[in-house]
């Protein structure tokens with residue numbers, strides 16, 4: 001089976017007629033859009049007509065730019081050094097920033113309109129975009145002058161976005177020196193990181209040591225990039241009048257502080273349960289002082305069963321079928337039509353992601369598949385993102401962007417389906433292995449994410465005053481890991497360079513890209529409970545719930561499923577499910593000993 005994706009459905013090459021003519025159309029439409037906004041948003045007569053026209057033009061432009069930009073973005077994710085991709089991406093970013101002026105004009109237009117509600121109710125098309133328009137109105141308080149907005153948007157291309165690019169190049173081209181079987185090798189970072197899942201204990205430790213050592217080559221440059229990005233974020237957030245970058249992230253995530261605090265309260269209460277798990281895993285592997293970092297991902301139990309890519313496909317499709325045919329068919333189709341790039345190779349970025357391409361109603365998934373059960377779960381996860389895209393593609397493209405904390409809901413839900421199906425057909429040894437792998441992932445999403453949240457909060461606090469050195473960043477990371485992992489991990493073997501490794505810290509427009517994962521997991525778990533209670537009803541409601549995630553704030557999205565996210569109890573309920581799994585794991589360990 002082909003493990004590389006096909007992008008032909010987007011474009012066949014940069015030189016193709018279609019790409020070049022779309023580029024030209026984009027240029028023309030952009031110019032005409034900017035001109036139209038300039039002319040029409042000066043006065044308020046016929047406001048309803050103007051808003052409709054604006055939205056229609058924006059929809060056209062967004063679709064076109066999404067296609068034009070996704071293509072080079074996907075290419076550069078598998079070929080970090082592809083010059084054409086980088087060039088076009090850069091060109092388009094510059095081009096697209098011209099739209100800022102019109103955005104600002106429109107935002108100011110909406111902000112000064114007294115009767116927005118009446119206007120929205122004047123047509124079905126405007127009603128469809130009611131949330132989009134009201135959201136703009138709510139955010140006008142953070143808007144700067146037209147000139148400042150344009151300047152910021154242009155400067156970001158040479159500021160934070162340039163730093164992001166640098167970090168991306170550093171990390172995706174980093175080669176790690178490692179000695180394997182007496183032979184000195186230079187291997188790409190994703191290959192080394194994958195060794196953390198290897199059965200061979202010595203190799204796991206060796207890979208960890210080699211990985212840490214390799215970061216020294218890029219730590220100074222990474223720190224410069226990080227300081228540059230976070231410094232810019234702080235300046236702009238302050239100018240806009242946000243209390244802090246976290247405040248800005250919450251606001252853009254359509255999530256309120258009450259929800260975040262309710263979740264953090266519950267998480268802190270449940271950390272000791274996770275510590276128990278880490279210690280037990282440590283004991284199982286022969287450690288007395290807690291688990292060393294390099295064995296967090298060590299395989300446990302007898303499900304070291306590996307999957308071919310074809311088997312992974314069959315396994316996922318079969319288990320998705322227990323939820324619905326629609327989900328199963330979606331996944332099968334994604335494999336069949338080569339929507340997935342699963343082969344690890346040099347120059348390709350690590351980890352996994354899914355890109356939903358609204359204009360062509362398709363998705364593309366990047367993964368680094370090496371045959372482990374955890375890789376199968378990752379594929380299920382990314383396919384969940386794709387399914388979210390499938391449900392939302394019927395909406396206008398302006399209603400298709402869901403907030404970060406909701407972004408992980410469908411993906412984790414799909415993981416849970418496959419995990420629970422796998423558990424139900426496994427014997428005790430396999431159960432131990434599957435449960436362990438599941439708790440391992442939950443530990444990443446709850447405990448490690450909590451450490452990343454603490455790290456980033458501290459980083460922002462200090463960056464307000466000065467640029468941080470590599471040593472200081474390392475120290476903050478270690479402190480954050482100690483707080484989150486408690487005595488679960490051996491404090492002599494933590495991971496000071498996680499801030500170099502994780503790309504999430506380097507997105508200037510997505511700060512605190514950590515707590516949304518925890519929210520996603522706990523929200524998804526809560527949903528899963530509801531699914532178990534009434535499967536037929538849930539399956540019917542689920543699609544329309546996913547579909548509406550791009551046009552509601554989180555409190556309201558949750559309400560659609562009768563969930564109150566302001567209450568720590570909701571999150572405690574989800575954590576309780578994980579606690580049960582941990583208890584079952586502890587029990588299985590005793591049985592098998």
Ligand SMILES: [Zn+2]
Pocket residue numbers: 381385407408411
């Ligand atoms: Zn995800």
